Amino acid sequence: MTLKLYAHPFSSYCQKVLIALYENDTPFEYLTLDDAKNGAELEALWPIKKFPVLVDGGRTILEASIIIEHLELHHPGPVRLIPADPREALDVRQMDRFFDNYIATPMQKIVLDRLRPEQDRDPYGVTEARSMLDKAYAWLDETLAGHEWAAGAAFSLADCAAAPSLFYADWAHPMNERFPRVRDYRRKLLARPSMARAVDEARPYRPYFPLGAPDRD
Incomplete structure (x- = not known):
């Protein structure tokens, strides 16, 4: 079953998980929270509405670090993100x-x-x-x-x-x-x-950065 990630490209914690997924070319369905339908699904899964949230089969995984730990256990790839030792x-x-x-x-x-x-x-x-x-x-x-x-x-x-x-x-x-x-x-x-890749995906949202995004990076 395809992994589903509820996330927003401009969120630092979402980027944290995206980096882990991209490092190992892990296939997943990216449900961006610009879409109201995805936002409603996220709220049904996790009423606190913090993201990212990963759905793997019938299991909902919360918090970026735990999501990456879950990926390492259940969907490992060539780049090991948590050492065996x-x-x-x-x-x-x-x-x-x-x-x-x-x-x-x-x-x-x-x-x-x-x-x-x-x-x-x-x-x-x-x-x-x-x-x-x-x-x-x-x-x-x-x-x-x-x-x-x-x-x-x-x-x-x-x-x-x-x-x-x-x-x-x-x-x-x-x-x-x-x-x-x-x-x-x-x-x-x-x-x-x-x-x-994560930075480029978030680039269109830079005008929304509250402090004003610098003209670099």
């Missing part, structure tokens, strides 16, 4: 959580604050989010020393998380020259065919 797998999962919690989350705080009415904005929270991103960039810059990819020599779940997180984070809170390894790593991720 449990110690190496733990390193990959740790980096995956780092990118979601300390890059994607503060980035989204900055972006979503701009969508609020001006009187309801949270400048203190945005300042905290920017500070967190600076700390995360600094830690990552040190951690990437001697690494080919986020968790070592092989592309993994961690890099699926890193690619869209760093892509949008640099739009929301640009990385400066103090973080050369992070900047180089971001460029390397954007050159990866799976990420390049």
